[in-house]
Structures are given as structure tokens and as C-alpha cells.
Amino acid sequence: MKIVVCVKHVPDVQSERRMEDGHLVRGEEDVLNELDENAVEAAVSLVEEHGGEVVALTMGPEDAEDALRRALQMGADSAVLVSDEALAGSDVVVTARTLAAAIRRVGGGQGTGDVDLVVTGMASLDALTSLLPGALAAELHVPALTLATDLEVGDGDVVITRTVGAVREVLSAPLPALVSVTDQANEPRYPNFAAMRAARRKPLETWDLAALGLEPAEPSVAVLCDQERPGRAAGIIRTDAGEAGRELAAWLVENQLV
Amino acid sequence: MTEIPAGSVGETFDAPVLVLVDLETPRASAAEAVSLLAPSRAGLALVAGAAALTRADVVALALGPVGADASAALAGAGATRVLAADLGQAGTQAGVVADALVSAVRTVKPAVALVLSDYHGKEVAARAAVLLGSACTADASDLRVREGALTASKTVLSGSWSTTLRIGGAGTTPVVAVRAPEVEVPGPAAPVAVEALDVVLTPESLAVRVVSREPAPTASGPDLAGARTVVVAGRGVGGDIDLVRSLADPLGAAVGATRVVCDEGWLERSAQVGQTGVSIAPRLYIGLGVSGAIHHTSGIQGAGTVVAVCDDAEAPIFQMADFGVVGDVTTVVPQLVEELDRLRA
Numbered sequence: 001m002k003i004v005v006c007v008k009h010v011p012d013v014q015s016e017r018r019m020e021d022g023h024l025v026r027g028e029e030d031v032l033n034e035l036d037e038n039a040v041e042a043a044v045s046l047v048e049e050h051g052g053e054v055v056a057l058t059m060g061p062e063d064a065e066d067a068l069r070r071a072l073q074m075g076a077d078s079a080v081l082v083s084d085e086a087l088a089g090s091d092v093v094v095t096a097r098t099l100a101a102a103i104r105r106v107g108g109g110q111g112t113g114d115v116d117l118v119v120t121g122m123a124s125l126d127a128l129t130s131l132l133p134g135a136l137a138a139e140l141h142v143p144a145l146t147l148a149t150d151l152e153v154g155d156g157d158v159v160i161t162r163t164v165g166a167v168r169e170v171l172s173a174p175l176p177a178l179v180s181v182t183d184q185a186n187e188p189r190y191p192n193f194a195a196m197r198a199a200r201r202k203p204l205e206t207w208d209l210a211a212l213g214l215e216p217a218e219p220s221v222a223v224l225c226d227q228e229r230p231g232r233a234a235g236i237i238r239t240d241a242g243e244a245g246r247e248l249a250a251w252l253v254e255n256q257l258v
Numbered sequence: 259m260t261e262i263p264a265g266s267v268g269e270t271f272d273a274p275v276l277v278l279v280d281l282e283t284p285r286a287s288a289a290e291a292v293s294l295l296a297p298s299r300a301g302l303a304l305v306a307g308a309a310a311l312t313r314a315d316v317v318a319l320a321l322g323p324v325g326a327d328a329s330a331a332l333a334g335a336g337a338t339r340v341l342a343a344d345l346g347q348a349g350t351q352a353g354v355v356a357d358a359l360v361s362a363v364r365t366v367k368p369a370v371a372l373v374l375s376d377y378h379g380k381e382v383a384a385r386a387a388v389l390l391g392s393a394c395t396a397d398a399s400d401l402r403v404r405e406g407a408l409t410a411s412k413t414v415l416s417g418s419w420s421t422t423l424r425i426g427g428a429g430t431t432p433v434v435a436v437r438a439p440e441v442e443v444p445g446p447a448a449p450v451a452v453e454a455l456d457v458v459l460t461p462e463s464l465a466v467r468v469v470s471r472e473p474a475p476t477a478s479g480p481d482l483a484g485a486r487t488v489v490v491a492g493r494g495v496g497g498d499i500d501l502v503r504s505l506a507d508p509l510g511a512a513v514g515a516t517r518v519v520c521d522e523g524w525l526e527r528s529a530q531v532g533q534t535g536v537s538i539a540p541r542l543y544i545g546l547g548v549s550g551a552i553h554h555t556s557g558i559q560g561a562g563t564v565v566a567v568c569d570d571a572e573a574p575i576f577q578m579a580d581f582g583v584v585g586d587v588t589t590v591v592p593q594l595v596e597e598l599d600r601l602r603a
Contacts, residue, residue: 013552018415019414019415024415091393093388093392129380130377131384131394131396133381134352134380135387135394137385137462138356138385139388141460141461141462143466144385146377167350167471167474168474170471171351171466171469173467183517220392220425221424221426222423223421224422225421227419227420227421228418229420235579235581237581238582238584239583239585240585245585246597248567249601252598253602257487257542257563258602
């Protein structure tokens with residue numbers, strides 16, 4: 001079984017994230033998108049169980065290689081970075097088109113070739129839109145099973161469980177397919193020293209748009225304006241010395257909140 | 259940074275606007291027939307919002323049988339045409355819904371197609387936009403027409419930045435997942451005729467099989483996403499959910515939880531607030547034993563007033579609290595409940 005796991009290099013949510021000229025400032029304190037660790041774990045576990053290989057894929061600037069290194073440390077067998085200056089500022093449609101072309105190249109055949117499964121995280125912690133899985137499945141013309149909390153690959157199909165809204169569903173689809181996983185799907189492994197050392201010898205290729213046979217595309221979502229929102233004014237903080245509950249009650253009533 | 263084009267006041271599209279509307283069975287009559295299917299409140303709000311964007315038709319698309327009552331509700335909200343495609347059980351799946359939306363766009367040729375920005379709507383929007391070769395975005399609000407193009411606002415980076423976007427290129431129909439606008443929806447009007455929509459389904463959408471589908475275990479009490487007051491249980495309450503309810507119940511508040519609380523099984527998963535759970539926008543948020551990890555607080559950006567009780571003075575929640583108590587929940591909360599009871603008597 002050949003699995004492509006799509007990952008993203010994003011600013012650490014604990015860092016001072018900001019925008020500049022309509023773009024998120026990258027490359028300062030970037031890490032593998034935490035929710036993609038669940039995708040890598042899911043892909044690596046499936047291959048441990050069924051055999052095969054995991055290819056980690058990302059699109060981004062050169063230093064997005066760090067996210068791929070992390071995926072390799074977690075057990076991916078090889079990695080592909082799609083990097084091209086013309087891709088800066090891509091919207092989700094352009095991103096999906098580019099990743100789909102890379103997946104087809106990894107598969108090396110008609111459609112997705114010998115790629116059986118594409119796994120993604122449920123969202124990236126920069127934009128948090130969760131649009132990519134649906135867009136990528138549409139580009140690849142494969143079924144999408146999203147927000148899985150559990151997935152199993154059987155005889156030529158994939159079965160997921162998910163709880164969304166007020167509904168718990170079990171869904172299945174024939175392979176090839178795309179699955180996005182939530183952070184409830186598994187506990188991502190923490191690479192040990194041996195895994196980190198082994199990752200250094202794993203293949204990592206970089207492809208540009210020309211290598212994928214793509215022309216640059218104009219993103220059709222443009223940021224006209226960005227602005228930091230004013231922080232909240234400092235609130236009242238009380239350390240309880242026996243009366244704080246009463247004080248809070250009075251404050252809630254006074255401010256007509258209850 | 260580019261300036262926002264001012265646009266004329268009240269600028270509108272010449273082309274129609276298409277709105278995907280969820281149909282739901284009214285709770286009071288769950289056992290009744292499908293003739294009682296009604297548009298969701300959020301869906302009606304989306305129709306009402308769409309009516310301000312165009313001087314042409316507002317076209318509502320529903321996936322299911324639309325009865326006279328449902329059509330009247332849609333007409334009252336501002337729909338001038340109603341399309342219905344009854345896809346049965348398959349109509350619950352985003353791929354099929356996106357295919358239906360694509361068919362509707364090809365029929366109606368709207369300036370923009372709107373869906374609700376929930377997990378389902380986002381997947382529909384992304385798929386439909388790719389199939390249409392157009393653009394999409396999610397979590398949009400404050401939609402306007404400026405210089406003939408659609409603009410929308412959205413907050414990013416856990417609510418710390420706001421952006422204004424121009425969505426879509428010439429001659430394409432962007433698909434936008436919109437946060438339901440807070441608008442008053444007018445009552446029913448004379449129903450409009452319901453037109454049947456022919457849907458071209460793609461093989462990959464049809465390939466998704468529903469093995470089973472059942473209601474998820476949910477908490478009793480007010481609906482979390484729409485609640486005006488939410489009391490959230492964090493790790494610091496231990497398993498003591500009764501303590502949390504002792505505050506929530508008299509306030510008529512919904513009970514939420516952080517991820518750890520759900521992982522531990524103290525509350526059902528549907529109560530989880532945050533990145534991988536529900537996003538909430540209550541007037542009052544009260545966190546009990548919640549430290550305020552970003553995974554949780556990204557889901558409470560819409561809260562009006564934030565109150566926190568937590569025994570860790572260093573907890574990040576205190577940086578966003580309007581009123582914070584550093585203390586033991588097991589002593590502070592009973593005192594709070596008792597005093598509220600007295601003051602409100």
C-alpha cells in the first residue's frame with residue numbers, strides 16, 4: 001500500500017503570529033502543523049500493519065523541509081517538497097491543484113497511479129479553514145472521508161468512524177481515497193534518537209511547478225486589508241482569600257451578565 | 259497594504275445569489291413525516307443576508323422534499339426561487355451535496371453561492387469550488403459587493419487579526435462558507451413554487467457508502483453553539499461535573515468541556531469546545547478549572563465576557579479573562595452559586 005500524507009509547516013501557535021502585506025509571516029518559529037502529526041501517525045500505523053510505504057508531501061518555501069524531516073522521523077519513508085516562488089500566496093484551490101499534481105507524479109500512472117490513500121490532518125493551525133481535504137479530493141477525483149476519529153483499511157476499501165454535529169457515522173469508500181483525521185484519531189509517536197538518525201538518510205526531493213508540468217496560477221482570493229485586532233483590556237484578577245466567589249457573583253449581577 | 263475599494267453604498271449584483279439551505283426535522287415533531295421538514299434557522303439567516311447582495315433572484319437550494327411551509331419560510335426570508343433536489347440518504351454526504359450545488363450553479367448562473375461555515379459546509383464549498391474552477395473561502399462574514407466583486411471579512415490567527423478578502427475572478431461563481439449572520443428573519447410569506455433540480459452525481463461522490471448513521475450521544479440542556487451563557491469544565495474540575503452543573507443549571511447555561519475532560523470521559527465528546535470541537539460565541543463564558551490552552555481558546559474568540567476560576571495563577575486564561583479568580587473551584591464555585599442565588603432572589 002502506498003500512502004501520501006500531506007503536511008504543512010506553520011507558525012507555532014505559541015509564537016507571536018502576524019500578517020504582513022496580506023500574508024502570514026512565515027519562517028520565524030515554524031513547526032510541523034500539530035494536527036498533521038495525527039495524519040502522519042495514521043499513515044505510518046497503516047503501513048506498519050499492512051506493509052507498503054508512506055510518502056510525506058508538502059508545499060511551501062524551502063524551510064518547509066523541516067516539517068518533512070519531522071514526518072520522516074515519525075516514520076515516513078520518503079518526502080517531497082513542492083517549492084516555487086510562483087506559489088507564494090496560493091489560495092486553497094491553487095494549493096489543491098498543485099498537491100494533486102505532485103500526488104499523481106508520486107503515483108506515476110493514470111489518475112493517482114499506485115497511490116492508494118491520501119491522508120491529511122483536519123485543519124492547519126494557521127488558517128484553520130479545513131478546506132483543503134475536500135478541495136484535494138475533488139482535484140484527484142477520489143472519494144473523501146473527512147474528520148475520521150478511526151480508520152481501517154480492508155480489502156480494497158477504507159472505513160472510517162466520525163462524530164460530527166449530532167451524528168455518529170461509519171463511512172466506507174473504495175481505494176484510492178482521501179481521508180482527513182482529527183486529533184482524536186491517535187496519539188502521535190515521539191521519535192526516539194534512532195528514528196531521528198535514520199530520518200537523515202531518507203530521500204527528500206524538491207520539485208518546482210515545471211517539474212509538475214504546471215503553469216503559475218493567479219489565486220482568486222485576494223487579501224485587501226489586514227489588521228491586528230485590539231487586545232482585550234486587562235481584566236480584574238482576584239486571588240481567593242475566602243470572598244472571591246461572592247465578589248464574582250456581585251460583579252456578574254452588577255454587569256447584568258446573569 | 260491594498261486599500262479596500264469603497265464601492266457605492268448598497269452596491270448589489272445583477273446576477274442571482276444561490277444559497278444552500280439545510281432542512282431539518284423540527285425537534286417537537288421528530289416522529290412526524292418529512293412534510294414537516296423546515297429550513298434551519300441559520301439557513302434562513304443566510305437567505306436573508308443574501309437578499310441584501312443582489313437585485314436579481316435569491317435562489318434557495320434545499321436537498322430534500324420542500325413542502326409549502328418550508329417554501330413559505332424561505333420566501334419570507336427573501337428567497338424568490340426555491341430549488342429542491344431529493345437525494346435521499348445520500349444527501350447527507352458532502353460530496354453529493356457539492357455535486358448538487360454544482361448542478362444548481364450551472365442552472366442558475368449566480369454571482370456567488372453561499373453555504374454555512376460548519377464542517378459540512380466547508381467541505382461542500384471546497385469541493386464545489388474546485389469542480390467549478392472557481393474560488394472559495396470559509397468562516398466569512400460581513401459580505402459586501404464592492405466594484406462588482408464579492409468581499410468578505412474574516413478573522414485569522416485565533417482571532418488576533420482581521421482581514422478583508424476579495425473573492426473570485428471574472429466570470430466564475432465563488433463558493434463561500436459564511437458564518438450565519440445575526441439577522442432577524444422575517445416570518446413566512448406566500449410560498450414560491452418549488453422547482454425540481456436535476457443533479458449530476460460524480461462517481462467519487464457516489465462511492466462514499468454510509469455503513470451506519472446514528473445520533474451521537476449529546477448532553478442535555480441548551481445547545482452549546484448557540485447558547486448565551488456557557489460554563490466550561492476544564493481539567494481542574496477533576497471529574498466533578500455536578501459542580502459545573504450546579505452553576506450552569508441555575509443560569510440556564512450550556513455545559514462545555516475542554517479536550518482533556520472529554521478524553522477522560524467526564525463529559526461526552528459533543529461538549530468539547532475549541533479547535534477540534536465546537537466554536538462558541540456566548541455573551542458570557544465561564545471557565546472552571548480551564549487553563550486556556552490555545553487549542554481551547556481558539557474556539558471561544560466570539561465570547562463577549564470571559565470569566566475564569568482556576569487555581570493556577572500562571573494559566574493563560576487569565577490573560578483573556580474580564581474577571582478571573584485564582585482559587586480552588588471546589589470552594590469558589592459553591593460560594594458563587596450561593597451568592598448568585600441570594601442576589602438574584
